[in-house]
Amino acid sequence: MSAHDLSKLGAGFSDAALGSQSVFRAALQSLSHPGRVIALPHDAQAPSRGHAASAALLLALLDPDCTLWLSPSLADSDAAAWLRFHTGCVLVDAPNQAQFAWVAQGDECPPLERFAHGSDAYPDQSATCVLDVAALIEGGAAGWTLRGPGIKDCTRIEVAGLPRAGAPAFIAQWAANHAGFPRGIDLFLAAPQQIVGLPRTTRIEELGT
Amino acid sequence: MFHAFDTEPAGRPLDRAQWMATLARAPLDLLEPALGAHAQCTPHWLRPPETGLVMVQGRAGGTGQRFNVGEVTVTRCALRLGGTDARGDTASAVGVAYVLGRSHRHAQLAALADALLQDPERQELLNTQLLVPVRHHLALQRARRHARAQSSKVEFFTVAREAGVADEEEGNE
Numbered sequence: 001m002s003a004h005d006l007s008k009l010g011a012g013f014s015d016a017a018l019g020s021q022s023v024f025r026a027a028l029q030s031l032s033h034p035g036r037v038i039a040l041p042h043d044a045q046a047p048s049r050g051h052a053a054s055a056a057l058l059l060a061l062l063d064p065d066c067t068l069w070l071s072p073s074l075a076d077s078d079a080a081a082w083l084r085f086h087t088g089c090v091l092v093d094a095p096n097q098a099q100f101a102w103v104a105q106g107d108e109c110p111p112l113e114r115f116a117h118g119s120d121a122y123p124d125q126s127a128t129c130v131l132d133v134a135a136l137i138e139g140g141a142a143g144w145t146l147r148g149p150g151i152k153d154c155t156r157i158e159v160a161g162l163p164r165a166g167a168p169a170f171i172a173q174w175a176a177n178h179a180g181f182p183r184g185i186d187l188f189l190a191a192p193q194q195i196v197g198l199p200r201t202t203r204i205e206e207l208g209t
Numbered sequence: 210m211f212h213a214f215d216t217e218p219a220g221r222p223l224d225r226a227q228w229m230a231t232l233a234r235a236p237l238d239l240l241e242p243a244l245g246a247h248a249q250c251t252p253h254w255l256r257p258p259e260t261g262l263v264m265v266q267g268r269a270g271g272t273g274q275r276f277n278v279g280e281v282t283v284t285r286c287a288l289r290l291g292g293t294d295a296r297g298d299t300a301s302a303v304g305v306a307y308v309l310g311r312s313h314r315h316a317q318l319a320a321l322a323d324a325l326l327q328d329p330e331r332q333e334l335l336n337t338q339l340l341v342p343v344r345h346h347l348a349l350q351r352a353r354r355h356a357r358a359q360s361s362k363v364e365f366f367t368v369a370r371e372a373g374v375a376d377e378e379e380g381n382e
Contacts, residue, residue, distance in 0.1 A: 006287065006303040011255050085287075086256070 008078055010045025012059055012086040019043060023060035030188065030197030035146040035155040037138045037194050049077035050104045054130045054190040058102060061128070064088035069098035071107035098127055105132040109163040112173040115185050123182035126200075134161025136191045144171070148202040157196060159189060171204050178203055228326050228340055232319040233308045235343040240318040243339035247321055255303060258286040258313035284308050284316040290324045302327040 013019025023042055030038040044059055046052035062068060066089045070080055075091070079102075083089055092098050095110045103109045109131060118126035137143070140158025144167075147154050162170050177184045177200060184200035198204075232240070241248055262280040269276070285308070290301040304324025308316045322339060325331050 006255065006305070007301075009255060009303065011253070011289075014254075016257075 014043050020060035030195050031199050034202040035157045037136050047079035047082040050079050051132045051190045051192045062087035062089040067092045067098045069095045069101040071103040074104045101129040103131050112177050117183040127185045130188045145205045232322050252288040255287040258316045260284045260311050286316045288320050
């Protein structure tokens with residue numbers, strides 16, 4: 001889809017201010033309560049590839065000053081043109097140049113250390129990643145135990161459909177990301193209509209370890 | 210580069226950039242009646258009208274270094290005809306307008322006309338009903354402004370000097 005072909009483009013929020021505020025509220029909720037599955041109500045016509053929740057989340061967060069990296073299948077789809085049109089964000093080719101990243105379900109996620117981690121003086125200059133997964137089940141029997149700020153004792157979550165490398169690889173990368181505090185990326189896991197926030201302060205333990 | 214968007218595209222097929230430029234300068238009282246019933250229906254917004262500032266750049270004499278002339282107020286919008294689904298194959302044309310000033314109605318009607326003009330069946334009719342009168346209006350406006358400026362035109366003459374002196378000076382140069 002070319003950047004100038006608008007004929008297949010979906011609309012954004014019907015009310016830009018209220019729509020993005022309610023999504024932003026949900027994003028704040030999910031980051032302040034890591035591991036809680038938060039519904040993301042919105043009325044945007046999301047692109048055909050990628051989850052609607054991630055599309056709405058990025059639609060609310062991005063602006064023309066932001067750089068965005070898209071996983072290959074998203075970059076080839078109408079999602080790129082949709083976000084460019086509605087937010088004016090800048091698309092970049094290299095994950096380490098991006099302030100935001102969106103990885104579609106089924107695409108390979110670059111190792112987390114390839115994203116911008118910020119510096120000790122400016123830990124805010126790190127990337128925020130949105131990772132599409134098949135399903136998010138709060139309190140699932142088989143799953144992860146999360147600990148950290150915003151969680152009383154611990155909370156459980158089951159994540160289905162992580163990128164190809166799988167859960168053990170992801171947990172190892174996440175441990176390295178957590179160890180670099182205050183540097184590190186923040187992550188949103190997105191199901192089709194819900195999100196879960198994983199700020200860099202959260203620790204993941206696989207159940208039974 | 211300078212494009213003369215006011216001139217009629219003689220013999221050439223209608224160009225989208227050309228009609229968008231014409232529509233952006235069309236007065237509202239020509240747009241409203243020409244679009245008729247289309248002007249009354251509720252549009253399906255991709256981007257509702259929004260007003261902002263655009264920095265205009267120019268070149269002295271059209272050739273010199275680029276410099277910022279100043280900011281102008283621009284209203285833009287994008288809409289879809291009919292309001293079909295984003296993924297439907299029947300997705301109809303999308304009209305876009307960038308219009309000087311703050312008139313949301315003007316931007317909406319210009320985008321609507323842009324979308325309608327992309328339909329080859331409607332193009333001919335709209336061209337005669339809308340674009341031709343607008344071009345005529347713009348040409349008239351231009352002629353009127355030109356005439357007004359001409360009335361205050363000052364011709365500068367150099368008074369010819371005595372023939373002998375002039376020859377002497379010319380010889381020295």
